[in-house]
C-alpha cells in the first residue's frame with residue numbers, strides 16, 4: 551500500500567468481526583472474561599492490551615513502515631519508556647535544540663537516576679562521534695528540531711549509531727511519516743507526540759513509539775506494560791481517526807507553511823525565518839533529501855529583539871490562537887522562551903537561537919490569505 555492508503559487501511563481489519571462496523575469499536579473496558587485461567591481471546595487486562603489501542607498501534611506501525619506500534623498516555627510517557635531501556639552509568643547523546651519538556655525529563659528525572667546526557671548541535675552529524683563513549687547507549691534526535699527547525703541528517707546519524715552499536719531514537723513529531731520515515735533511514739525507534747499532527751485536532755494528549763526490531767519491541771512492550779503509561783481506548787479511537795486524514799491535512803499544512811514563511815521572509819520588520827523549505831535555511835539541502843515537503847511549523851525573530859514586542863505581537867493575533875502545542879487544524883502561535891521552552895535555562899536557550907523575540911507558529915489548514923492578513927496586522 552502507498553502512504554495515503556495506509557493512513558486509512560494500514561494494519562486494520564477490513565471488517566470488524568462482531569458487527570461489521572467500519573470504524574473499530576471503542577472497547578471501554580478494563581478487563582476481559584476468561585473461561586478458565588488464561589482462557590481469553592487475546593486480551594486479559596487493558597493496561598496490557600486493549601483492542602482499540604491495538605488497532606491504533608497497528609496503524610502506527612504501518613504508517614511509519616515499522617512492525618510494532620506502542621501507544622502511550624503522552625509523548626513524554628513514550629520517551630520515558632525509551633529511557634527505561636538504560637541503566638545507571640549509561641550515556642545519551644541528544645540534540646541541544648529539543649522540546650523543553652523532553653529536556654526537563656532528561657535533566658530533572660533521569661539524570662538523578664545516574665544517566666548522563668550530552669546535548670550537542672548535530673547539523674554536522676560527524677560532531678556526534680566526538681561525544682560517543684563506551685557507555686553511550688542512545689542517540690536521541692528531533693528533526694525538524696523544536697523550536698529552531700534545524701534539520702538533522704537521519705541517515706548519516708544512523709550510520710554513526712550502527713558503527714558504535716548505539717540505538718538511534720527519532721522524535722518524528724514535527725515531520726510526521728507523511729514527510730519522512732526515520733525507520734527507513736536507519737533509526738531504531740520512532741517517537742511521536744501523537745497529541746500533535748497524528749491526532750490533528752487538539753483534542754487528545756498521546757504518545758507513540760514505532761519499532762522494526764522484534765527484540766527491541768518486546769523490551770519496550772514490557773516497559774509499557776510494567777510502567778503502565780498507556781493510552782486509553784477513547785483517545786486511541788480519536789488518534790486512529792486523526793491518522794485517516796493525516797495526508798490531507800499535511801498537504802495543506804505544507805502549502806500554508808510555505809505561504810507564511812515566504813510572507814515573513816519578505817517582511818521588513820522580520821529578522822530571521824526558520825522554515826526548512828526556504829533556500830536560505832542552513833539545512834535546506836538535507837531537508838530536500840530526507841523530507842518530501844517542509845511542513846507547517848515556522849519560527850521567526852523580529853529585528854527589534856525584545857520580549858515586550860514579541861508579547862505584543864502574539865496578543866494582537868486574531869486567527870492564530872496564542873497557545874502551547876502544535877499540529878492541529880487551527881493555527882497556533884507561541885513564545886518559546888516563556889512557554890514551551892521555559893524549562894530550559896536562558897543561557898542554554900540562547901546558545902541554540904531561542905531568543906526572547908522568537909515566535910513559533912503552527913500553521914493550520916485555514917485559508918492562507920486569512921493567516922497572512924492576521925500576521926500582517928499583528929506585525930503592524
Ligand code: P1T
Pocket residue numbers: 624625626627649651652692696721723724742743744745755756757874875876890
Ligand atoms: O505533550 P506530549 O504529548 O507529552 O509530547 C511531548 C513532546 C515531545 N516531542 C515534541 C517534539 C514535542 O513538541 C512535544 C510537546 N510539545 C509541545 C507541547 C509544544 O508546544 O512544543
